[in-house]
Amino acid sequence: MGPSDEPSGLRAGLRGLTTRGRSFLAAGLTAVVCAYLLGQDALLRVGVLLAILPLAAVLLLANTRYRVASGRRLSPHRAVAGQEARVHLRVDNVSRVPTGLLLLEDKVPYVLGPRPRFVLDRVEPRGHREVSYRVRSDLRGRYPLGPLQLRLSDPFGMCELNRSFAASDVLTVVPQVLALPYVRLSGEWAGQGESHARALALAGDDDVILREYRAGDDLRRVHWKSTARYGELMVRREEQPRKARATVLLDTREIGHRGSGPASSFEWAVSCAASVAAHLLERGYQTRLLTDTGHAVPGTEGGGGHSAADTSGVILDALAVVDLSDGAGLSRAEEPLRAGGEGLLVAVLGELDEEQTARLARLRGRTGGAVVFLLDTGTWAGLRLLAPDTGGEEFRDRARRLREAGWTVLTVRAGDSVPELWRAADRAESPAPYREEAGA
Numbered sequence: 001m002g003p004s005d006e007p008s009g010l011r012a013g014l015r016g017l018t019t020r021g022r023s024f025l026a027a028g029l030t031a032v033v034c035a036y037l038l039g040q041d042a043l044l045r046v047g048v049l050l051a052i053l054p055l056a057a058v059l060l061l062a063n064t065r066y067r068v069a070s071g072r073r074l075s076p077h078r079a080v081a082g083q084e085a086r087v088h089l090r091v092d093n094v095s096r097v098p099t100g101l102l103l104l105e106d107k108v109p110y111v112l113g114p115r116p117r118f119v120l121d122r123v124e125p126r127g128h129r130e131v132s133y134r135v136r137s138d139l140r141g142r143y144p145l146g147p148l149q150l151r152l153s154d155p156f157g158m159c160e161l162n163r164s165f166a167a168s169d170v171l172t173v174v175p176q177v178l179a180l181p182y183v184r185l186s187g188e189w190a191g192q193g194e195s196h197a198r199a200l201a202l203a204g205d206d207d208v209i210l211r212e213y214r215a216g217d218d219l220r221r222v223h224w225k226s227t228a229r230y231g232e233l234m235v236r237r238e239e240q241p242r243k244a245r246a247t248v249l250l251d252t253r254e255i256g257h258r259g260s261g262p263a264s265s266f267e268w269a270v271s272c273a274a275s276v277a278a279h280l281l282e283r284g285y286q287t288r289l290l291t292d293t294g295h296a297v298p299g300t301e302g303g304g305g306h307s308a309a310d311t312s313g314v315i316l317d318a319l320a321v322v323d324l325s326d327g328a329g330l331s332r333a334e335e336p337l338r339a340g341g342e343g344l345l346v347a348v349l350g351e352l353d354e355e356q357t358a359r360l361a362r363l364r365g366r367t368g369g370a371v372v373f374l375l376d377t378g379t380w381a382g383l384r385l386l387a388p389d390t391g392g393e394e395f396r397d398r399a400r401r402l403r404e405a406g407w408t409v410l411t412v413r414a415g416d417s418v419p420e421l422w423r424a425a426d427r428a429e430s431p432a433p434y435r436e437e438a439g440a
Contacts, residue, residue, distance in 0.1 A: 017159050034047070054159065061100075061154060068092065078313070080176055087133055089130065089132065092127075098122055103117065108143070112171070118131045140321075141321060145171055175319050244284065246287045248346050248348070249291075250289065254325065256349070265375050292327050371425050374412060
């Protein structure tokens with residue numbers, strides 16, 4: 001926030017009179033009128049004194065010419081849902097005169113807590129003061145912080161002048177990211193180190209990269225066609241390692257989820273997608289997030305030039321604001337999946353119907369490896385918590401068909417742990433039946 005002049009002028013000062021100041025002014029004027037009517041000189045002096053005090057405070061604040069500046073810093077800039085973040089405020093007196101009593105109030109959304117208020121007694125010329133407060137939200141999202149409101153008051157509390165700074169910041173609350181164990185996923189090359197993720201169907205770049213010949217280079221690497229073109233020896237650079245690619249598909253269909261608030265199946269799915277994406281990025285996968293709407297993060301314009309940390313931040317920012325969609329199926333996500341080439345596919349899906357199950361079964365053949373977190377959304381609605389076999393036949397049939405198509409199916413019930421489910425993804429054969437697979 002930049003420096004700001006305090007409002008000046010008698011009219012602004014009179015509007016800033018507090019209840020105490022207005023009471024003193026009213027009592028003084030009343031006393032003056034009564035003294036005039038009754039002919040009491042002593043009462044007149046009292047009335048003048050009472051009226052002068054608030055007017056003097058107005059003149060004092062209205063003629064103040066100091067300037068203040070403020071700044072805000074968030075720690076961390078991305079907060080995890082359910083964890084606290086700290087907001088640091090700094091107020092600088094950039095004028096050559098000391099300030100009076102300053103009251104600070106920062107505007108924050110109600111979901112982050114009550115509005116923080118601070119009292120600064122006096123700030124010396126060219127001095128500063130720092131204060132901080134904590135915010136916490138159980139709901140992911142992007143929340144504006146500010147603008148900061150500054151209230152100037154006289155020592156007697158007769159008059160207050162308010163000023164709002166223009167600048168504000170945004171706190172991003174991202175979903176919880178759980179640490180997942182290392183597992184050897186279906187489709188990875190066996191017999192190779194665990195420091196770099198690999199898949200059977202890798203989509204790497206085979207383009208020839210050239211440079212000038214240097215003493216000691218192997219002549220077998222000379223690219224004669226380019227040498228003839230440029231008129232000097234050109235050699236092929238060492239081939240770049242092919243990057244394993246992965247797509248995390250998140251089902252955001254409103255009709256595919258149950259429950260509401262942080263305990264809904266949708267919020268579980270969002271946290272699961274965030275955990276899987278962060279885990280794959282740590283293992284070296286070139287990872288993207290895809291929703292049933294066909295929206296991919298990072299987009300195709302992002303390419304593969306982002307670092308793992310940058311890509312993770314972009315995906316978490318997108319998951320912080322992702323919302324339920326009005327889609328009826330997953331067809332809009334099929335084209336981006338085909339365009340992205342073969343690689344590992346991890347899907348986090350809600351309730352499926354016959355057509356969607358058949359589409360997913362056919363889609364399996366286009367991927368190097370496929371893992372699906374299949375949510376039994378009825379357990380989030382309390383339909384099968386007490387009687388797991390009630391109404392679950394269709395769900396078990398969907399899981400069986402996907403498993404037969406080659407998917408590694410991880411069936412999910414309300415309350416299941418993402419790391420424990422992920423541990424089952426390294427099984428070479430199809431996982432065990434429904435509840436045994438989910439760790440019940």
